[in-house]
Amino acid sequence: MNPPVESTPNRYRYYVLLMLTLVYAFNFIDRQIIGILSPFIKQELGLDDAQLGYLKGFYFAVLYTVMGIPVAWLADRYSRINIITLSLILWSGFTALSGLAGNYLQLALCRIGVGIGEAGGTPPAHSIIADLFPAKERATAMALYALGIPFGIMLAYLASAFVLSGGQADWRSVMIAVGLPGVALAVLLKFTVKEPVRQQSPAEQQRPMLDSIAQLLKTPCWWGMVLGITLSSFANYAVIGWQMDYFVRRFSDIDIVWLLIVFGVINGTLYALGVWAGGVIADRWGRSNPGAYARLPALALCLGVPAFLVAIHSDSLWVAIAGFTLLQVTSGTYFGPCFAMAQTLSPANCRAMSTALFFFVLNLIALGGGPTFVGILSEYYITSHGQLNGLVKAFEWLALPFVLSILMFGWTSLRLPLDLEKVRRGNR
Known part of the structure; x- marks a missing residue:
């Protein structure tokens, strides 16, 4: 019989969670840095919006999604810590190599390499967290882990601002500067975190x-x-991937370094608050109403989406920043509840696989499709509407996946109490 989750000392549980969150932060630094540096890369390499869209979305996601499934199969059988360590070294190395790319093809191959490496990050991490935290604390723990997203994006913005503020550095220096520290973190993880005991019943071990x-x-x-977060993330990955391009085109005389710092602070504070609050509120509300794990994201998006649509049509810098x-903030609320349900609704012997399948759908459609979709549409509209309005027209199409996401979360909130009760009774 495996020892109960509660027998693991709290201090150690949260240390492991901290380390995994830091790894996830590096995951998002290396994933989103291409979008942050997009205006500089476009200018130096002479790329169009469609080519940039493929770099931000499809090239990264194509093998990231496919490799996640075999990696999860290994993670449900072998050391998850070893898998995360090797994966972190791989994606950090390819990020640094991106700074040495001499042309579009080389940069695309480096993005594919980053995607292959990152495939081994989240599924094993989710499985470890599920083994360390009981179901009643899982959305909160997953939300704390998901803080790696805003903190990673924050660090990517601030690192870019710091390196570029010197006046002599370029986007290549930023790529190298954010890639290499991940290797050091991988060594620290390997030597300070032990593989946790898997929490499986005898019946689950034999299944x-x-x-x-x-x-x-x-x-x-x-x-x-899965579909609720996928539809919303399709739009959100597009927004994050293209927001620097939008602000540079809308406010052409803006100080780029100042803008990088502003977005860095927003991600590290307000966005992080939304991610954390989503998990905490879902766990507390979910005690009396299990449907809250899906209802909370639906309600939050009903606030955030209209604000974004107002922002993209505003000539006021601060109105635009506020809307984005x-x-x-409201989109951040879905990470904790969705990640938690991917584990709670899964049999214990395939938790890493549950996350891998979850992310296969999510990232193939959202991460691969969102930025690419906007890039292709923007390039199409540029001919008749110009650089700025072409991108705005592409952004307008994102209202559709946002609305579908709200409807899907709403339906799930009505069905969720029944499915969770079936899991509790072991009668699925």
């Missing part, structure tokens, strides 16, 4: 993996949470 996966994929609310910020 064939394919049976568990089939059971998972028959759970309606698992699909509801409110969208980020």
